Amino acid sequence: MVCPYCACLCDDLDVTIEGNRVTGVDNACDLATHKFQTGNRLPGPIRLTGKGWTGIGREEALDFTVEMLLDADRPLIYGWSTTSVEAQSHGIHIAEEIGGVIDATTSVCHGPSILAIQEVGHPGCTLGQVKNRADVVVYWGCNPLEAHPRHLSRYTTYADVRKTESANVADEFLHLKPGGDYAVLGALRAIVRGKTDFIPAHVAGVPKAQFLRIGEICKGAKYGAFFFGVGLTQTAGKYKNIRNAIELVDELNRHTKWTLTPMRGHFNVYGFNEVCTWATGYPYAVDFSRGMAFYNPGETTAVDILARKECDACLVVASDPGAHFPRAAVEHLASIPVVQIDPMVNATTAFCDVQMPAAVTGIDAEGTAYRMDGVPIRAKKILDLGYPTDSAILGEIYRRIRDERKVREVKGT
């Protein structure tokens, strides 16, 4: 069974089911186990009225959503990282149909990685390459033991922390000053090129001797793998840090074999990037207000649009911006109509007018997910709890929007 938590997408979980509940999970990390055991799903759609939250029927929820999206001058559809590609695909078509903006959690997470890739490319591989070949592994700006607990054991040859610590690279723990990643990576690039004389004795707190040592280790690897996380994407310079990391790996490839992989967070955020790219040409932050796709992170990204109070309606699917977005962005959500499709009450619920629960992809809905290295795996449905899937709900919304637009075109409205 395939785990629907993080982008490791471990597919070797063994799940015990009794009745309609998961009672045991083997081979999973703590994060996954927790996901399988959450109860407390919304029983049905709810709507916020003057009297508070009331349960409503599916029809009313769908009507509200369709009206809201059609009437908006700048609708925003956001989320996507924990649902299937099939659902994401519907979302993209909806955004295109209504002339709105669609964005995913990428924009607050690995968006910078994508921006860097768009400047210098991505020297990557599937995780099995690392597992089967790598003798040097670098984790930069991430904490795999906490965020991707089984990454080390599944995809590298090191089984646990202690063993890793005794490995070459872990001996070289680069402790650098916050914001110094760009300078450090640049210095490493120069060193790999053999240009060392002008580099200062310390860069961002790292002594030159350590640089030279690391340069040798990297050049002497038979196969090196570079993993990085939000520690690198969200620090000053953002995508320029990633770009420097990629260019370091490119430079190393002139000497030996190296690959680079972003440690994507949610289990299907990469899936959104994939389907958004093949359908629109761009991996996230796509603005359809002019009838074709326009992409400009910083301008068409959800956080920025909300912070600038630009949108007048918002549909949230499979994510929780209420919990993760900066205050200025979240405040705006309070002033516009918001619909959320999510099985659980969460921080975003406080800002919603309507919320519709859906099945959870990987538990009671199946669908495609893309692992952090791009390998597509089908998440399974192991329970049936009577919820419609995201895909079904969004497909229905799309159909109704198309029909309604045709009617309005005929009427000239």
Place this chain on the structure above:
Amino acid sequence: MTELLLSNACVIDPLNRVNGDVMDIAIRDGWIVESVGNGAEVIDAKGFLTLAGGIDSHTHLCGTKVNFGRYMMPEDMRAGRTIRRGLMHATSGYSVPTTYGNSYRYSAMGYTSILEGAMAPLEARHTHEEFSATPLQDTMANTLFDGNWSVMEAVREKDVKRAAAIVAWTLAAVKGFAIKLTNPGGTEAWGWGKNVTCIRDTVPHFDVTPAEIIETLIRANELLRLPHSVHLHCNNLGAPGNYQCTLGTFDLVPDLNKERQSLYATHVQFHAYGGTSWKDINSKAEPVAYAVNRKPQIVIDMGQMMFGKTTTMTADGPMEFNLYRLHHNKWSNHDVELETGSGIIPVYYSKKSLVNCVMWAIGLELALLVKDPWQCLLATDNPNGAPFVRYPEIIGLLMSRRYRDEELRTIHPGTEKRIVLHTLDRELTWYDIAVMTRAGQAKALGITKIGKGHLGIGGEADIAVYPIRIGETDPSRDYAAVVSAFQRTAWTIKRGRVVTRDGEVVVEGTNRTIWARSRVPEAYDISKDDRFVKTFDRYYTVRMANYPVQDAYIPRSTCIESEAVL
């Protein structure tokens, strides 16, 4: 029951030896039939040139590396955008369009079937998802085996049947169509940052040569009775002097099949270079073409390069890295465990570059020097040589000496010493073009038996009506009209429905995936083989049970079945 009558069509149908007869084509429920009733919808083709729907036998449209190409090129995306309109989604992209962009543009050019050039089995689901979003063309997937660990072990053990069994299981598991080899052995070497330079080099750790991989798989392919032959991207692509490697590869190929070639060598332009360096590179189209002329067991496609911007993307990881070292453009790489590799890098082919001019000439030379058009098909290895929207210009060049001469006057003056194009008078005919863009592909791919590539009774009603009357056009002189006509059909009909009219899409597509299943005897069911299963479990990062492509990904399909002889 839906009936359609396409009347007054000027048909060229090489598979049925029809060459310019004006006739009516009767269609019922998607198939070409003898006649239809009076209630049938009638489309008057007005004497326009009518061909079977175009078939592209080698194009990169769908899958992991193609999407990498899109993802990393937002500047390519913004260069080719169209607005959402009617049934048409918004599209983006110039050399790597979105799936809808590809589908609409191919359909406007009359293409109704495509063979995706390369699909890594581990990532097949991705290819199939994109197939579904390329709705106006039937799709097939070339499945990569060039770096396959289990296959290479079987090759080393000289066990052709074992190799065949692995191929059979894999193709069925991932709904693939044919065996694709890209730089065989080289992609595995690239997993260590190395490469092979030609067919006699040894692949590190596996102790096999590319020659052995190619020979074993050609024989395995025929034991499996697959519809298409092995489809090969030769070693040493793009390197000056590589024509020797190509000729050596051609010499390996036995003649094992009466109905079609035993080897399809793709984008041969990139493999026909003489000289020793970029300074003295020259065309070796002649010896390569002559080799093809002597070997009916080989079919090639041109791999024509056209000037301008495009994106290169192949499974040939090491070759793409070399391009990065040359041009220092943004470069992506994606090696696939136990299977293959890939690389992507944008390029600009310039008339000021002598090397590029030689490359441009070679593709055309191949098409003009290979005598039999059934043996040299039209393609650009889209988008590597050029985006497929340039095909009409290539047709114009092949049919008109004058057009070629005019182009020759605009390229680097030093080119003539390195090529023979300017000495070639041959002008291909409408019939030749029909062969090179559909009939030849259908035959080479082995899909005539499911009704593709022809317009006779029993054929599938995939039809392209080009707004040109061959009786009124001299392609030698009016090449501009030829180019224009092939850029946009008056009608493209797919399975009996008009899907595009004057470039405008008028229906939601319902394409199908064509895949191949070779039934093997129980003893050769590799999924029960201990060693195969152990290798899988130990080295892959996906479990064998989760590896096959589930039915949900292939909502509509045609499976070409065969009985393996093992």
Place this chain on the structure above:
Amino acid sequence: MRVILTAKPRRKPFIPVEAESIIPRHFLQGRDLFIWEGNKKRSLRELFDVMVERTAAAAEEVEVILRGDVSRFKRVGEYMDAGKITIEGDIGMHCGNFMSGGTIEILGNANGWLGREMRGGGILCHGNAGHYAGSGYRGEKFGMKGGTLEILGNAGDFAAEYLTGGDVIIHGNAGDLPGVEMAEGNLLIHGDCSRPCGNMTGGTCTVLGTVHGMLPTFRMTGTVLWEPKKIRLTAFEGDIANRGKGTLQVREFHYDG
């Protein structure tokens, strides 16, 4: 010809407007122009009071003046090739995109991407400019290729990213990574900035203020006198990490050791 466009109050003033049709040349023809408010197509007159004074025979003679709140109006001056646009307050993103001739003067502040991919002409911004002033577009190898972009106030981050020609002059401070990826052209910063010219391959960047976080991959080549104000600057070559041979000359610099 003077065309005075006074922005009317809007029901939803924060919905961005795309106004790429506002360039001097378009007013010669006297035809209706359209702009987009979110996903709604509007005529120019729905969002502006339009007053036209005199006539003109060529775009060079047309001046367009924008009054009122156009701080959310994007793409004004896009592909402009002649004439003048004066914005009396703040202007939105992408002002002067792809400009090849003529002049844009902004009396207030400019939002992001001011003068993106400029090829010629001149932009003068009296106030501050947002991020990506004088920059390129995602994924393109080349950014601004020509023309002059002058900012009297401060610029945000990534000013002159991918500079490939022309002049960018910032009188105030620039933010983080100005001149990053630059290949040609001139970037002059009178004030302070941080980490200028990462990955630089060519061109010249002059900082008359203080550089914070000076990148370690630049090789000092000596000192140079900046003539206009006779200021002595330290000169560097780089970015060595990127095989660069650009010139970075700075008055004061601090490494982040």
